[in-house]
Amino acid sequence: MVKNRQSKLTYLLIVILALLTLSPVVMLVIGSFSKGLNTFGDFTLAKYISVYTDPSFYAVLGNTLIFVLFSALFSTILALFLAYLNNRTNIPGKFMFKVISVVPMMIPHVLFAVSWALLLNPSNGILNLLLMNIFRLENAPFNIYSIRGMIMVEGLLDLPIAYLIIAPAMASFDISLEESSRVFGAGNMKTLFRITLPVLRPAILAAFILCVVRCLASFAVPSVLGMPGRTYVLATYIYRTVTTGFIADYGKAAAVGMSILILSISLIYVYRYMTRSSEKYVTVSSRGFKPVVIELKKARIPLFVILLIFSFILIMLPILVLLYTSFVPYSMVPSVKAFTSMNLDHWKNVLNDPVSLSSLKNSLFLCIVGASLGTLLSIFISYVIVKVKNKASGILESLSFLSFSFPGIVIGIGFMWFFVRTPLYATIWALLIGYIATYLPYGIRPMTSAFIQIHSHLEESSTVCGASFLTTIRRIVIPLLIPGIVSGWILMATMFFRELSLSVVLSRPGTETMAVQILKFSNDGLWGRLSALGIIMIGISVLLVITANLVGNHFKPETN
């Protein structure tokens, strides 16, 4: 009977998951061959022909390649450098690495991009003005509205992702592999290039590929920093197709989206293959393994300063710039004049702006309800993946992994084709479903690892000790799951709260989210209001994470 119930649950979950993840893809495919939103299914190749014969499309493609490859390279190299510093040297202040890898998640990408625009835009960027004053320059020395600027900002944004993949590999690296190389006559450099980097290659490549997928899907940076300089990448090209012009051409957008989606899905499967095959590099680890630390000596303090600057750039700088901008009446270099003219006008404007307030409400709703529903669904799916383990659960795993590769804006177009045919169109529920479908893997991953921890012996021994099924669930399973539930919820909540790329396609007047409202402010150049709303957004985001952590600690199993 248990088996029967389990398989019913499995099939129900497969149906739900297929609806969530496959329907937008199917709709995207059909949509790309259709004449328009209202003539769904009327077959035509016109959209593909018009996209792929357009010379300007190839310029966009070129931009995308450069943007994606160099951003991913930048993040990967930075992550490698930082992971090495953390795991292999005696650099002081190691807790900073934890901060660097976690805290940036709380800062929405669109705000991070905006803060750099505020600093380095060519007309009145704060840093540019400052440098022009100091060195008496005629022109702004930096232009963030360029592909170089985009690469730098996107690279910094994806740094934590790359770091979280490379650092554990670096930490578990068996140091005697390097020592033996030195015993057998290779110096430090030779050892680095012939042993260390090749052994870490699977992790490095995995980080790079994941960064490529993220950059392909990235919308915040290309829209805030690329569009003002007319540097378009595929994501912003799609956005332009559906937002400008006489009528939004969702068919053409779908045809463009197809190429991103195919690329993205193939890369994610390459990534999956790589991380699987990386297990083959697991070596015997020694007893009493003591990682040998490289004495940095004279380089210790300079490297620490570099680390400090990094964390400052990643975490403090965006917040400081936004705070400052939210109080000064217009963009100016920090000075006595700037500080005396500070006022609360922007804050008052935002707090009296009905659209901003409704966006706040919408985002909070999506984040709390969405993350809770998403976590609930993740619990069931992870349970089937880990504990049921039949053929169907394999399908479930693959399906849930698929949406990992979904670029928000593309899947948004797919959902658009879907929702337009349902009463959900232009409601907040459309966003809710889209969010859960796109970000489900982020909930499933921590849940599966939590379930894996609960060895069936733990449940069985509880039963042997005389506990009923419900007692076992209450006293053994749930407490052990709590950390997974909390981290899954936090991950989803922070992602939902800052979600932009899906929202810009699906939100309509009345269902704007905070990130969409911020993008609107950015397009209109209303930096002060944007900053005020942005600070509110970051504040709520931090509060969410702290609360969820406290709740999680409250339920944590007893530890000393």
Place this chain on the structure above:
Amino acid sequence: MEIHIRGLKKYYYSEGRTIKALDDVNLTIPANKIFTLLGPSGCGKTTLLRSIVGLETPDEGEIKIGDTVVWSSEKNIYVPTEKRGLGMVFQTYAIWPHMNVFNNVAYPLQNQGMPKAEIEERVRETLRFVQLEGFEKRPATKLSGGQQQRVALARALVAQPKVILFDEPLSNLDAKLREETRKELRSFLTELEITAVYVTHDRIEALALSDTIGVMRSGKIVEIGAPKKIYFNAEHQFVADFIGRSNLIPAKVKQQKDSFTVVQTSLGEFVCKERDYPLDSDLTLCIRPEFIDLAEEGALDQKNTLSGVMETMVFVGDVYESEIRVGDVLFMAKVDPETTLEVGDPVTFSVKPEHCLLVSE
């Protein structure tokens, strides 16, 4: 090549305590022999080995390999590891997982810049020597533990170093394989006439493998000697106890007589193997369980005879591991597995004077 170590010191500081990993070590490791550093974990043996190879920097002292000073605090000499031209087998084997067997073994030669054809020849030869012929193309990750161990050995031997170092290389093998490999390793090394320095905490491994054993404790070399000397004729209680199970009884020297030393213990007088200690010295009498001779009752006119009661008997196959109570002392004894004795029976036993070993602190 001989290795000379003089005044070597290495201190670690952790949680406000000083740990003396090497506490003024003076040692000469003989050329072309197998020398084993034996000791409990944390005694400094691995630190000493790693200092010889250059992966660890001592605080003070000098290390000379052959005629070359490779490290000296006074003369400010540090020859980097890669320039010392040694071979080493690591505890984890440290087989590079991204290379095949050939490239793993060829690596030391490639670093010397040897011509390709010669490298191929040498690698093939070495692999034949460790009985891994034909494994060249095998990925390193597709090897069993024993095969990895052989690759590690081949890699350490291929460049024909004068000195080869082993850091507990057998500790990751299962018991049966460990025994076989031990035997093989001994025959390889004696055939090659190479100076081998071997670190282990396993006393049987040390006894079976070595020409000379150096026993270490708390950063110091306590005793050096051939395996038999260490086993039968240790001078320190720590060494005697570490190398094999022993009954230890406090003893005081009473007189030297007929090339024996007589001591007084709580169980009466014992006639022991001669040791040159002054009268009234406080020593420890050390008797190994296998040297306790059970005797028929009444048929005893031997020295060092004791009577007691059999308290426990555990059958482990080749012997009974038993305990005999004499007064307030429990004697460990190995008893013939075919004995008719049972727990509770009265027992009389004796120990030959040459098996009564007097050791100092």
